Amino acid sequence: MSLTKFRSYFSICSHFPKVRNSSIAGLDSSIAASPFAQCRFFSSKNEFPSNDSIIPKFINNRNPKNLEKLRIGEKPKGWCFEKEDKKFWNRVTLDISSRHISASIIHYLGQSPVMASSKEWCIKKYLYSTNDACAAKLVGQVLAQRCLQAGITEVACFFTPDERKKEKVSLFIKAIEDFGVGLMEPPQILPDWNVNHWEIPETPWDIHEDVDDIYSSASKYRGYKIRKHAHPSPKEMNEYNK
Amino acid sequence: MSYTLTRHLRLGLNFVDKTGIRHRWIKRGKDPEIASSLAQKMAEWNKKDPEIDFRVDIGYRYTRPSRKIVLSERLKFRKELKSNIQLEKAAKNRTLTAPMDGVYQEWCATSAPFHIQETAEYFNVFDDLFGSAYFTPINMLDIRYDQGDLDALVHQGNLLQPSETSRKPTVTYNGLNDALYTLVLTTPDCHLTEEKAEYLHWMIGNIPGNDVSKGAEICDYLQPFPPRGIGFCRYVFVLYRQEKVIDFSKYKRPENCKNLAARTFSTYEFYRDLQDLMTPCGLAFFQAKWDSTLTDFFHNVLEMKEPWFEYDFPVHTLPPQKWIPFRKPFNLYLDKYKHPKELGEELLLEKLKEVHPFEKPPPPLKYPQSIPLPRGNPSWLNDDIKRRRARTGKWKYM
Numbered sequence: 001m002s003l004t005k006f007r008s009y010f011s012i013c014s015h016f017p018k019v020r021n022s023s024i025a026g027l028d029s030s031i032a033a034s035p036f037a038q039c040r041f042f043s044s045k046n047e048f049p050s051n052d053s054i055i056p057k058f059i060n061n062r063n064p065k066n067l068e069k070l071r072i073g074e075k076p077k078g079w080c081f082e083k084e085d086k087k088f089w090n091r092v093t094l095d096i097s098s099r100h101i102s103a104s105i106i107h108y109l110g111q112s113p114v115m116a117s118s119k120e121w122c123i124k125k126y127l128y129s130t131n132d133a134c135a136a137k138l139v140g141q142v143l144a145q146r147c148l149q150a151g152i153t154e155v156a157c158f159f160t161p162d163e164r165k166k167e168k169v170s171l172f173i174k175a176i177e178d179f180g181v182g183l184m185e186p187p188q189i190l191p192d193w194n195v196n197h198w199e200i201p202e203t204p205w206d207i208h209e210d211v212d213d214i215y216s217s218a219s220k221y222r223g224y225k226i227r228k229h230a231h232p233s234p235k236e237m238n239e240y241n242k
Numbered sequence: 243m244s245y246t247l248t249r250h251l252r253l254g255l256n257f258v259d260k261t262g263i264r265h266r267w268i269k270r271g272k273d274p275e276i277a278s279s280l281a282q283k284m285a286e287w288n289k290k291d292p293e294i295d296f297r298v299d300i301g302y303r304y305t306r307p308s309r310k311i312v313l314s315e316r317l318k319f320r321k322e323l324k325s326n327i328q329l330e331k332a333a334k335n336r337t338l339t340a341p342m343d344g345v346y347q348e349w350c351a352t353s354a355p356f357h358i359q360e361t362a363e364y365f366n367v368f369d370d371l372f373g374s375a376y377f378t379p380i381n382m383l384d385i386r387y388d389q390g391d392l393d394a395l396v397h398q399g400n401l402l403q404p405s406e407t408s409r410k411p412t413v414t415y416n417g418l419n420d421a422l423y424t425l426v427l428t429t430p431d432c433h434l435t436e437e438k439a440e441y442l443h444w445m446i447g448n449i450p451g452n453d454v455s456k457g458a459e460i461c462d463y464l465q466p467f468p469p470r471g472i473g474f475c476r477y478v479f480v481l482y483r484q485e486k487v488i489d490f491s492k493y494k495r496p497e498n499c500k501n502l503a504a505r506t507f508s509t510y511e512f513y514r515d516l517q518d519l520m521t522p523c524g525l526a527f528f529q530a531k532w533d534s535t536l537t538d539f540f541h542n543v544l545e546m547k548e549p550w551f552e553y554d555f556p557v558h559t560l561p562p563q564k565w566i567p568f569r570k571p572f573n574l575y576l577d578k579y580k581h582p583k584e585l586g587e588e589l590l591l592e593k594l595k596e597v598h599p600f601e602k603p604p605p606p607l608k609y610p611q612s613i614p615l616p617r618g619n620p621s622w623l624n625d626d627i628k629r630r631r632a633r634t635g636k637w638k639y640m
Contacts, residue, residue: 048503051546054434059472059551061431063529064366066473072553113364113399115357121316122348126340128323128333138340145342149397150361151474151529171336191555 069151071189076108088156088185092143094136094172101135103143103172105155113150116143136168140175147181154182297368300513301377301522302483304355350382358525361398367478367527370430371440371509379525383481384414396479396528405535407477407528410444410463413454415481415524423449424482424490424520425457428507431475432468434549435503442507443477447490461495464505467539470532471551480509481524488519500544573622577636589640607631 067073068089076086088108095102102117116123116139118130123142127135147155155176163169177183271277278286306312323329332338349357355378362368368376385396387407394406417423427444443464449457468475493512495504513522540548563579577585597603607613610631615624630637 048501051500051502051544054503055547055549056434058554059432059434059469059549060437061472061475062366062370063431063474063476065364066431066475067553069529070473070553072555107364111360111364113361115360120349121352122345123340124316125319125348126338126345128326128329128338132333133336134333134338137336138338138345141340141342142345145346146357149400150364151399151401153401191558 065151071186073188075188085158088158090152090155090185092155092157092176092183094159094169096131096136096168098131100130101139101168101172103139105143105147105152114143114146114152116140116146133167133171136172137175140172141179144176144179144181147176148179152181154185156185157183296374298375299377300372300375300517302380304378304380354382355380358398362525362527365399365476365527367430367476367525370438370476371428371478371480372513373510375513377522377525379481379523381415381417381481381483381524383479383524383526385411385479385526387411396526398525398527399476400528401474402528402530403533404466404468404530404539405533407530408465408535413479415452417452417483419451421451422484422487423451423457423523424484424488425449425454426480426482426509426512427463427477428480428509429466429475429477430509432472433506434469436506438508440507440509441502442495442505445490445493445495448484448487458490460490460493461505462498464500465539466530467536467544468530468532469549469551470536471553472532473553474529474531476527476529478527479525480522482516482520483523484520486519488516502544571622571625573626574635585636586639589636593640 065073073089075089079086086108090105090107090113093104093106100118102115102119104112104115104117106112118124118127118135118139123135123138124130127138129135147153157173159169159173164173173183329338358379359376362379363376383396386393387396387402388409388411389406394402396402396411413425415423424447425445426442428440428442430438430440433439433441442461443466445459445461446454446457447460466475466477492515493507499505513520537548540546560578567575611628613631615627619627629635630640633640
């Protein structure tokens with residue numbers, strides 16, 4: 001319940017003024033025609049509005065992969081009865097030919113951000129054979145490294161159990177996993193429309209690695225018992241307010 | 243007498259007698275043989291006119307050394323590798339390992355510019371920074387944020403924390419000694435007021451050769467500050483090469499500028515003015531999300547209230563609300579059309595009736611539905627009480 005959360009934050013954290021604004025727009029909104037000239041170049045007049053006065057109600061994040069990282073982004077759903085399921089954001093493809101081993105990450109829109117192949121000199125240089133098991137392993141390692149360089153931490157993997165039994169495929173998969181790239185994409189977070197009060201069970205923008213968020217809304221949905229302890233003790237409150 | 247469903251729909255009758263109706267497929271739209279598939283429709287929607295939607299290459303052309311020489315060297319190298327018995331044994335035993343650093347170094351020297359360009363296309367960096375232009379980043383940028391023992395590197399979209407990027411990074415690149423360079427760090431994502439503007443985090447102009455410290459600091463370094471709730475913002479380093487010294491006084495920001503409006507920037511406008519004098523040659527970018535150190539940053543450094551956002555989900559499309567909804571449970575129907583926050587407030591008030599301010603809440607009942615319902619209650623009210631006890635429907639979120 002966003003309304004209660006807003007109120008509780010406001011009363012408890014009074015000297016951490018947090019202005020909770022409505023939203024970020026995920027959809028394209030109309031282009032705001034604004035006079036650009038006054039803000040663009042610094043003029044000697046020093047007429048710039050203070051930082052406090054420019055906090056907006058709505059803000060647009062143009063990063064096209066932001067929603068996917070927050071798990072809110074759309075996955076192409078409905079193709080589960082097809083041979084190739086399209087329900088993914090990023091997918092690993094492996095192509096083992098008679099001469100080379102190539103792998104790439106493909107996005108559902110067709111873009112290919114990361115690729116690694118034994119055709120590349122940087123990989124070929126260190127291989128005895130360009131299409132054996134060691135090549136598959138090295139291609140997997142290099143692909144995983146480049147994935148992390150591109151900020152891709154989880155990819156969907158659609159190998160059948162028969163394919164996974166093959167040595168090259170299994171070494172390739174293992175190499176990716178060992179390097180730190182997850183081979184199962186998290187499910188898309190969908191608002192629950194069946195209920196006559198929609199609410200998002202986990203708010204991905206509230207989950208942070210470093211903050212132990214005792215106000216996390218995720219704790220509310222775990223059950224009655226845990227909810228009892230979700231409210232902090234006065235001692236914890238004092239420490240938080242410091 | 244049985245009526246068809248179509249007749250009911252046509253006459254707008256709300257009292258639908260469903261006995262004796264045989265449901266059948268009703269054609270909507272075009273014939274299946276003629277109608278276009280989703281893929282075809284999307285191709286139609288996303289069609290681009292080549293005369294309007296073309297993109298211009300504004301960078302340098304990647305000059306390769308002679309293929310003949312390179313190929314002969316590489317073939318020689320491979321031949322030697324193939325004759326290496328130890329390597330063959332390692333390959334057969336699956337113990338062959340390659341140094342990842344070596345692979346990375348060789349990649350930087352060979353195919354990195356094209357891979358970085360592909361990754362930048364994936365993140366829409368060129369579209370958001372330059373509009374309808376793109377370039378191949380021929381100079382590899384090595385950007386390191388010092389974290390004590392380790393360094394946080396900037397690649398092509400890797401995830402960094404704002405606490406890691408609080409201080410200036412050390413930037414190195416393999417540039418020409420007699421040329422001048424300009425380095426610009428901007429973010430196209432979290433601009434607070436304008437739709438298509440960026441914030442300028444760092445700009446160093448007229449860098450002689452490879453020595454970034456000797457360049458003129460046109461805009462001081464300001465650490466990335468992705469607001470809470472907005473998700474991941476991109477922070478893009480672009481390196482431009484120029485022949486002569488350029489006058490950047492128009493873009494000069496005051497020292498230690500903390501005013502965000504003053505830091506508003508447009509790479510498109512910037513490059514359009516200076517396109518004859520400089521060319522982009524290097525690109526690196528990272529993604530950053532809010533972390534707890536930014537609260538102090540907003541309060542003490544930027545001296546503003548910390549903004550906190552949440553995603554604006556598209557509203558569930560419901561049919562226009564009817565004054566008298568026939569054959570529909572009126573309480574559930576009305577709840578659907580309430581704003582979620584309004585409904586949340588009602589639920590909160592109901593919850594507060596149960597909660598005692600000083601005592602602990604009673605333990606949950608084992609068989610909540612076993613308590614008899616009051617007689618004389620309308621059926622909808624009893625259904626609501628049952629749902630409340632079972633914590634289903636809207637009561638799930640009380």
